[in-house]
Amino acid sequence: MDKANIKKILLDIRFWLAFFFLIRFIGITNAPLEIGHNWRQSLTNMIARNFLETGGDLFHPIIDMAGNGTGIIGSEFPIFNYLIYLVSLVFGYEHWYGRLINLIVSSLGIFYFYKLAKNIFNERLAFSAAIVLATSIWFSFSRKIMPDTFSVSLVLIALYCAYKFISKGQVVMLLLFFLLSCLGLLSKIPALSILSVIGVLLFVKEISNTRKLALLVTAFVSFLVASGWYFYWVPQLIENYKYQLYFPKGILEGLREIAPLIPDLLKRFYFSSLHSYVGFVAFLAGLYFVLKSQRKILQLALLIVTAVFAVFVIKTGEVFPLHNYYIIPFTPVMALVAGYFIARIPSLFQYALLLVIGIEGIANQQHDFFIKESLRYKLELESIIDPIIEKEELIVINGGSSPQDIYFSNRKGWTLSSDSIASKDLLDSLSRGGAKYLILDRHKSTIEFSRYPEIFKNDNYIVQRLMIQE
Numbered sequence: 001m002d003k004a005n006i007k008k009i010l011l012d013i014r015f016w017l018a019f020f021f022l023i024r025f026i027g028i029t030n031a032p033l034e035i036g037h038n039w040r041q042s043l044t045n046m047i048a049r050n051f052l053e054t055g056g057d058l059f060h061p062i063i064d065m066a067g068n069g070t071g072i073i074g075s076e077f078p079i080f081n082y083l084i085y086l087v088s089l090v091f092g093y094e095h096w097y098g099r100l101i102n103l104i105v106s107s108l109g110i111f112y113f114y115k116l117a118k119n120i121f122n123e124r125l126a127f128s129a130a131i132v133l134a135t136s137i138w139f140s141f142s143r144k145i146m147p148d149t150f151s152v153s154l155v156l157i158a159l160y161c162a163y164k165f166i167s168k169g170q171v172v173m174l175l176l177f178f179l180l181s182c183l184g185l186l187s188k189i190p191a192l193s194i195l196s197v198i199g200v201l202l203f204v205k206e207i208s209n210t211r212k213l214a215l216l217v218t219a220f221v222s223f224l225v226a227s228g229w230y231f232y233w234v235p236q237l238i239e240n241y242k243y244q245l246y247f248p249k250g251i252l253e254g255l256r257e258i259a260p261l262i263p264d265l266l267k268r269f270y271f272s273s274l275h276s277y278v279g280f281v282a283f284l285a286g287l288y289f290v291l292k293s294q295r296k297i298l299q300l301a302l303l304i305v306t307a308v309f310a311v312f313v314i315k316t317g318e319v320f321p322l323h324n325y326y327i328i329p330f331t332p333v334m335a336l337v338a339g340y341f342i343a344r345i346p347s348l349f350q351y352a353l354l355l356v357i358g359i360e361g362i363a364n365q366q367h368d369f370f371i372k373e374s375l376r377y378k379l380e381l382e383s384i385i386d387p388i389i390e391k392e393e394l395i396v397i398n399g400g401s402s403p404q405d406i407y408f409s410n411r412k413g414w415t416l417s418s419d420s421i422a423s424k425d426l427l428d429s430l431s432r433g434g435a436k437y438l439i440l441d442r443h444k445s446t447i448e449f450s451r452y453p454e455i456f457k458n459d460n461y462i463v464q465r466l467m468i469q470e
Contacts (some may be wrong), residue, residue, distance in 0.1 A: 012385035048084035076442035098145030106142030109153020129339025154184030185226035257317035264321035286341035418445035
């Protein structure tokens with residue numbers, strides 16, 4: 001192969017997306033036992049597995065740690081969980097399906113992000129922005145069993161469809177925009193910050209009023225559909241079943257929670273988003289050139305998206321500064337702005353800078369591709385209790401507030417801290433509520449209860465039959 005063909009391949013975004021796709025296949029079949037965000041991935045899988053066991057009611061997602069309650073939870077619309085369920089219907093349930101689904105959709109999201117940027121700006125900018133996005137927080141979270149990059153990817157693809165509708169007037173593209181934007185917002189409503197860029201159409205005179213109105217109305221209807229779920233149906237689920245996943249804050253409450261966490265808040269932008277300090281410098285340089293340019297529409301688009309995202313930051317309160325993945329909806333914006341700068345420098349320096357950003361971003365995330373060895377023992381829990389605890393019997397486990405331990409038991413019941421479980425009165429109360437067995441993770445506690453019959457014990461777990469002590 002001659003140098004010209006090699007150069008052509010290396011400058012083809014499809015080559016790099018395929019390359020990053022294959023890299024992220026490392027550990028793709030791992031259960032959710034890596035260092036970060038085990039609890040959220042376990043919860044996602046828990047809902048998907050319950051779809052498989054209960055028939056797949058999209059409007060009533062079910063978790064396992066609601067004690068003797070129904071387990072129905074007010075959460076985001078569980079389309080991501082439902083896709084895991086559909087794959088499980090065909091192949092049987094496995095812990096890792098969500099990884100592959102997310103990786104496929106998130107890779108498509110970057111590809112259509114590239115195509116959109118190429119059409120609006122130029123190929124050089126689009127290439128740079130796509131590489132920065134591919135090696136950002138997207139690199140690790142696009143293979144996690146979580147709907148964050150999944151939801152934003154659907155909206156990015158929807159925006160490409162919107163562009164095609166504006167350009168060609170194809171009704172099918174308008175319909176795809178509606179479907180994908182609906183699913184993206186339903187999956188996680190913070191994806192609205194990216195979709196809000198549609199508002200800039202009001203100020204673009206070159207677009208026909210008919211197409212402009214059609215697209216704006218369609219976007220608004222998509223928002224109404226998502227609002228119906230989040231602001232009507234989720235409150236109904238919470239009121240009826242008393243279990244919710246997220247706790248939105250009022251503006252003043254959110255600001256009060258964020259105020260003492262400003263250093264953590266800033267870190268989400270200067271590190272968590274791109275996972276590259278060099279990438280963040282490129283973003284700052286790009287921001288300077290955007291603000292200095294005469295492209296008022298670009299400046300307005302950036303202002304709209306930033307303003308909407310700021311509202312979400314405030315509404316999440318302390319959760320945003322303390323959790324790195326909440327920056328994901330804003331990461332494509334930062335990648336685009338960084339690409340705006342990188343595309344302005346000579347080609348040789350452009351590719352060298354992208355190489356540095358990519359290496360730094362991947363190096364800061366590679367640890368997330370492997371199981372935390374100290375947690376591997378949890379994979380044996382279900383096989384331990386299957387012969388001794390019937391599927392429908394309720395358990396108590398010292399998993400604390402995380403759903404991970406009860407998820408790996410594949411049972412329903414209560415997950416409590418070790419300190420709480422030490423209370424005889426509490427265990428008696430749970431026994432009256434239907435709890436039949438106590439499972440103690442010996443890595444979390446050295447507590448042993450001689451008053452309960454022991455039916456299993458090894459280095460990792462003790463299983464005891466609960467009985468009310470008079």
